[in-house]
Amino acid sequence: MAKDFRLDASGQEWCMAGRVRGRxxxxxxxxxxxxxxxxxxxxxxxxxxxxxxxxxxxxGGLLYNFxxxxxLLQAMVQRLVDEVSAERESLRxxxxxxxxxxxxxxxxxLLKLRQGRTKEVANGMLAASxxxxxxxDPVREVIKATLENLKATSDDLDAAxxxxxxxxxxxxxxxxxxxxxxxxxHERIVQAVKRLLLRGIAE
Numbered sequence: 001m002a003k004d005f006r007l008d009a010s011g012q013e014w015c016m017a018g019r020v021r022g023r024x025x026x027x028x029x030x031x032x033x034x035x036x037x038x039x040x041x042x043x044x045x046x047x048x049x050x051x052x053x054x055x056x057x058x059x060g061g062l063l064y065n066f067x068x069x070x071x072l073l074q075a076m077v078q079r080l081v082d083e084v085s086a087e088r089e090s091l092r093x094x095x096x097x098x099x100x101x102x103x104x105x106x107x108x109x110l111l112k113l114r115q116g117r118t119k120e121v122a123n124g125m126l127a128a129s130x131x132x133x134x135x136x137d138p139v140r141e142v143i144k145a146t147l148e149n150l151k152a153t154s155d156d157l158d159a160a161x162x163x164x165x166x167x168x169x170x171x172x173x174x175x176x177x178x179x180x181x182x183x184x185x186h187e188r189i190v191q192a193v194k195r196l197l198l199r200g201i202a203e
Contacts, residue, residue: 027065029055031079034072038124043073073135077125080118081138087112100197102153103160106146107167107193123175156200163193 024032033054037046048069052062066072091105098104112118129135146164154160170189173179181189 026055026057026061027075029057030062030065030072031076034076035121038076039120043124043128046073048072070132070135073125073128073132074138076121077135078138080122080125081142083118084109084112085142098198099155099200100153100160100163101155103150103163104194104197106150107163107197110164110167110171111190119175126175159196159200162201163197166193 030051034046034051037050037054046069048062048066049059051072052059055062066075088105088109091108092102095101095105125135150160150164151157166189170179170181170186173181179186
């Protein structure tokens with residue numbers, strides 16, 4: 001007897017009884033392939049042909065999902081934004097009660113940009129935005145919303161803003177390969193931000 005399956009929003013295939021089969025959608029395969037290529041050779045040399053080949057799809061299959069390179073780059077930026085947002089939601093659920101509850105998962109999620117391929121892809125997207133500044137519009141919206149959220153929820157706004165800016169600044173230096181900090185110094189800054197958020201700024 002044939003089983004009834006459906007695709008969820010992430011492209012995974014589910015049996016109607018609820019068991020995941022884990023098959024990626026064509027869209028996710030394309031985004032994964034594009035991320036790999038940006039990590040390897042940068043966004044400037046990225047072409048739809050090379051992405052289609054890496055994803056194992058026809059050029060027509062790629063164009064069905066992303067009719068232009070700009071559309072593909074926009075989707076890549078949005079996925080980075082969504083990944084950081086999802087990480088923040090996960091960290092929020094695990095956060096212990098205390099000062100600056102929203103600022104703590106926010107700054108912790110930003111640190112994920114430093115790890116592995118995420119950093120390389122984000123760096124590639126920054127390079128692509130030099131030709132098309134509108135590519136970063138979703139990032140601008142997230143930054144604006146984050147600031148408003150910190151203003152509305154922080155027990156110690158000065159501490160929350162300083163902690164957030166410290167992590168953003170450290171990430172920015174690393175994205176441009178300008179960071180002067182060793183691993184030990186980086187960890188020292190992270191721990192200092194954590195203490196700042198939990199204890200606040202002494203009057």
